[in-house]
Amino acid sequence: MAARCLQSPVLAGSATFAALGALVLYYAEPSAYGKHTESLIPMAISLPARTAWFLQELPSFAVAVGFLALQPHSLFAPPGTVLLCLFCAHYFYRTFIYSLLTRGRPFPAVLLFRGIVFCIGNGVLQGYYLTYCAEYPEEWYTDIRFSFGVFLFILGMGINIHSDWILRQLRKPGEVIYRIPEGGLFTYVSGANFLGEIIEWIGYAVASWSLPALAFAFFSLCFLGLRAFHHHRFYLKMFEDYPKSRKALIPFIF
Structure with a gap:
């Protein structure tokens, strides 16, 4: 499969995601959904949160499953297949569990459209690379990069799911109405759910040791890290008794 790999689209896609991450930091404005819907135009078209999140996350899952069907099937799956399964696992949760349980506010249609385009592009980039371009040695399963990366991915996903559960309660x-989240990593940071997802994609990047995964991890760090900062600022303004020792994203540091 590696012989059919076209490097130019992979490089272009990775550069695009990295550039999007840099643009997020440059503009530094909160995306107008959830807590920050006050910045929306009052008459903006919105969809119910559950419907919007389902439609936004579904493309990443569907595209990745499509590429997974093209992977070679054998008793011992190659590393690329396992990594694509991890990608699918995250978006299965986001599509079929998180979206159906969320109690968020209506989601603006324009942001939904952007999210769908992003998820399609990222699903194609990650799936294409792992299906046609990735070449891993036979001993990759015992490589510290793979082992540590998968550990980080599972740890991050656990933090993300647990933090989402706390927020729903x-x-x-x-x-x-809004209340101060307590418990889990919310004891230390305002964006525990975002931190979990960032850890996930850093782990995915380490385990796959690829440019597309690194670009996606960088974008996630920029977008979700900034989102955590805006949430932290929101909580500090809304609640006078908000814990002063709590940081935005990184415990005890930031």
């Missing part, structure tokens, strides 16, 4: 069905 703060609000009863139909409520739109």
Whole structure:
């Protein structure tokens, strides 16, 4: 399969995601959904949160599953197949579990469209690379990069899922009020859910040791890290008793 790899699209796609991450930091404005919907135009078209999140996350899962079907099937799956399965596992959770359980606010259609385009592009980039371009030695499964990367991915996904659960418990069905999240890594940071996902994609980048995965991890760090900062600022303004020792994203540091 590696012989059919076209490096130019891979390099272009990776550069695009890295550039998008840099642009996110440059503009430094919160995306207008969830807590930050006050920056939206009042008449902006919005969809219910569950519907919007499902439609946004589904392309990444569907595209990755499509590429997974092209992977060679054998008793011992090659590393590329395992890595693509990890990618699918994250987006299975985001598509079929998180989206159906979330109690968030209506999601603006324009941001949904952007999210769908991003998810399609990223799914194609990661799936194409792991299907046609990735070449790993037979001993990759015992390589420290693979082992440590998978460990980070699983750790991050666990943090992300647990943090999402804590956030859901703060609000009863139909409520739109905000409360201070407590427990888990929320004891130390305001963006525990974002930190978990960042750790996931850093682990994925280490385990795959590839430019597309690194570009996606960088974008995730920029976008979700900035999102955590805006959430932290929001909490500090809204709650006078918000824990002063709590940081935005990195415990005890930032």
